[in-house]
Amino acid sequence: MAVALAPPATDDNLMAWARRRLFSTWLDGLITVAFGALMIWAVARIVDWGVLDAVWTVAEKDRCREVDGACWSVIGARGRLILFGLYPHDEHWRSTLACIAIILTMGFSCIPKFWGLRRLPALWVAGFAIFILLMYGGILGLPVVRTEQWGGLSLTVFIFAAVVVIGMPLAVVLALARRSPLPVISGVANVIINFVRSLPLLAILFTAAVVVPFVVPDWAQGDKLVRVTLAFALFFACYQAEIIRAGLQAIPSGQEEAASALGMKYWSRVFDIMLPQAFRNSLPSTINQFVITFKETSIVTIIGFFEIMASGNAAVGTGEWVSQFVEVYVFVGAIYFAFVFGLSRYGAYLERRARLTHG
Amino acid sequence: MADTPAIELTGVSKSFGGFQALLGVDLTVAEGERVVVCGPSGSGKSTLIRCINRLEEHDAGRIVVEGVELSDDVDALDEVRREVGMVFQSFNLFPHLTVLQNCALAPMRVRGTKRAAAEALGMKYLDKVQIPGEAHKFPDQLSGGQQQRVAIARALCMEPRIMLFDEPTSALDPEMIGEVLDTMVTLAEEGMTMICVTHEMAFARRVADRIVFMADGEVVEIADPETFFTNPQNDRTRTFLDQILKQ
Numbered sequence: 252m253a254v255a256l257a258p259p260a261t262d263d264n265l266m267a268w269a270r271r272r273l274f275s276t277w278l279d280g281l282i283t284v285a286f287g288a289l290m291i292w293a294v295a296r297i298v299d300w301g302v303l304d305a306v307w308t309v310a311e312k313d314r315c316r317e318v319d320g321a322c323w324s325v326i327g328a329r330g331r332l333i334l335f336g337l338y339p340h341d342e343h344w345r346s347t348l349a350c351i352a353i354i355l356t357m358g359f360s361c362i363p364k365f366w367g368l369r370r371l372p373a374l375w376v377a378g379f380a381i382f383i384l385l386m387y388g389g390i391l392g393l394p395v396v397r398t399e400q401w402g403g404l405s406l407t408v409f410i411f412a413a414v415v416v417i418g419m420p421l422a423v424v425l426a427l428a429r430r431s432p433l434p435v436i437s438g439v440a441n442v443i444i445n446f447v448r449s450l451p452l453l454a455i456l457f458t459a460a461v462v463v464p465f466v467v468p469d470w471a472q473g474d475k476l477v478r479v480t481l482a483f484a485l486f487f488a489c490y491q492a493e494i495i496r497a498g499l500q501a502i503p504s505g506q507e508e509a510a511s512a513l514g515m516k517y518w519s520r521v522f523d524i525m526l527p528q529a530f531r532n533s534l535p536s537t538i539n540q541f542v543i544t545f546k547e548t549s550i551v552t553i554i555g556f557f558e559i560m561a562s563g564n565a566a567v568g569t570g571e572w573v574s575q576f577v578e579v580y581v582f583v584g585a586i587y588f589a590f591v592f593g594l595s596r597y598g599a600y601l602e603r604r605a606r607l608t609h610g
Numbered sequence: 611m612a613d614t615p616a617i618e619l620t621g622v623s624k625s626f627g628g629f630q631a632l633l634g635v636d637l638t639v640a641e642g643e644r645v646v647v648c649g650p651s652g653s654g655k656s657t658l659i660r661c662i663n664r665l666e667e668h669d670a671g672r673i674v675v676e677g678v679e680l681s682d683d684v685d686a687l688d689e690v691r692r693e694v695g696m697v698f699q700s701f702n703l704f705p706h707l708t709v710l711q712n713c714a715l716a717p718m719r720v721r722g723t724k725r726a727a728a729e730a731l732g733m734k735y736l737d738k739v740q741i742p743g744e745a746h747k748f749p750d751q752l753s754g755g756q757q758q759r760v761a762i763a764r765a766l767c768m769e770p771r772i773m774l775f776d777e778p779t780s781a782l783d784p785e786m787i788g789e790v791l792d793t794m795v796t797l798a799e800e801g802m803t804m805i806c807v808t809h810e811m812a813f814a815r816r817v818a819d820r821i822v823f824m825a826d827g828e829v830v831e832i833a834d835p836e837t838f839f840t841n842p843q844n845d846r847t848r849t850f851l852d853q854i855l856k857q
Contacts, residue, residue: 508665509702509761513716513768514691523715527706 325575329566336402336557349385350405398476402557417484422491447489460554494536498529538598616803622671631657633827644804646814649824655807659774663694695765699777701757703749710745735763755786775806
């Protein structure tokens with residue numbers, strides 16, 4: 252990212268560009284050389300450690316103690332634990348397919364063609380149904396795997412997707428309610444948002460996981476994972492509601508007046524005029540919130556779910572691989588990076604698209 | 611029905627906080643009549659026409675549009691808004707939709723017209739305001755005059771019986787005022803019932819059946835253009851005309 256791309260040009264221009272941008276004064280030249288050397292050294296170290304001096308296969312794992320490089324054998328040996336957590340070994344294929352189903356669902360919902368009031372819910376219902384059928388089983392001869400045993404990447408992706416999919420509509424409702432001219436409705440939304448925002452995420456998740464079973468009758472408790480996901484979604488919704496509200500406030504009042512004057516009713520004004528513009532206005536903050544939420548899913552570790560961060564920790568928790576924590580964290584970090592970087596690029600694409608269709 | 615006035619206001623008052631925007635306004639507009647409303651800034655002209663489609667709710671008095679009285683009754687309001695088109699000073703086109711989508715949206719959502727028919731309707735009125743070539747552009751890609759003509763086409767797509775214009779040329783560069791006024795003249799000549807708040811006196815003289823002069827929330831004088839410009843009855847009208855015609 253740090254290296255600026257040269258303009259498409261001949262060597263002659265490249266030289267001119269370098270002289271102008273990198274060596275215009277002797278101080279510039281000094282800084283260029285110093286940072287260039289630093290970068291080359293750092294890249295060389297990383298390549299040495301991660302590639303040249305590294306041990307790759309599980310079979311060679313005994314060499315790990317002798318070399319200076321990375322010991323990627325740990326990924327081969329413990330990769331399944333990292334990716335699947337406590338999910339039963341023979342059923343890992345189900346977790347893989349379920350994970351792909353959710354990722355595809357997320358991918359499809361990023362495509363503007365799917366943005367419809369019927370298409371998007373249909374897509375999500377189908378995606379989550381496939382995920383839950385595969386993960387939980389109990390039909391088609393698939394053995395039941397209880398949610399306590401779910402784990403790894405598919406759990407992380409599931410929690411994130413469910414929080415966003417449940418939280419987003421809730422956020423829209425809260426944002427619209429807060430702008431309602433009826434004091435009862437705006438007041439209730441106001442209290443919910445401010446109450447939830449005042450509590451740490453951890454306290455809310457603990458309440459859902461641990462406190463709710465004491466105060467709610469057994470038949471109404473539901474699954475712990477469901478409770479935690481719903482609580483997380485509520486937390487997400489309260490922040491996202493304020494983001495959407497900011498997007499709504501930024502729309503000139505003439506927009507809603509013009510729609511009203513054309514005879515459009517409230518819900519049509521909201522869905523055809525207000526929300527599309529509000530989402531555009533709040534795109535950078537929304538992507539921000541998504542990124543934060545994806546990374547915050549690792550908090551569910553604390554109430555006993557083995558999402559990818561926890562299963563990564565577990566992978567190096569036992570004697571044999573205890574010194575390979577760096578490799579495991581790099582591996583888990585790369586997975587987080589792939590998702591979050593993808594989200595950022597998608598956000599940039601949406602902004603470009605909005606500019607193109609905004610004149 | 612011919613005898614029912616298009617719009618009938620009786621003793622209409624409206625205040626914003628402590629400010630009295632309208633004070634007992636009486637005005638009757640016949641079917642097919644063109645009325646120009648003028649007056650100094652803050653005289654209540656915009657509030658008056660915004661009350662006719664209830665973008666502002668009046669505090670007192672009665673407003674009856676095409677035989678339907680405006681009240682808290684939502685169905686009545688829907689009925690009135692279907693029949694009354696409005697053009698704003700600041701265009702208020704929907705920036706996230708193309709010109710054609712701007713035109714087709716309300717017929718689809720309000721009248722339940724199918725997309726193809728609504729777009730055909732949109733093209734018909736874009737033709738009428740003479741910018742069919744811009745149908746697939748976004749509003750920001752058009753000049754102010756073009757945007758205002760799209761706004762007129764968008765209102766016409768609901769095939770209203772009454773058109774309200776709230777200072778439609780005040781936000782335009784001088785060279786674009788003509789194209790918008792020409793469109794409005796065409797509409798007037800086709801017999802559309804129109805109420806137009808404007809300071810374009812040449813336009814008023816050419817198309818208005820009557821001119822309403824307002825000041826401080828009250829109707830000061832109503833006259834035909836000839837009388838209004840040559841022999842105004844009220845001192846305030848004279849002062850206003852002096853100021854505006856001096857320019």
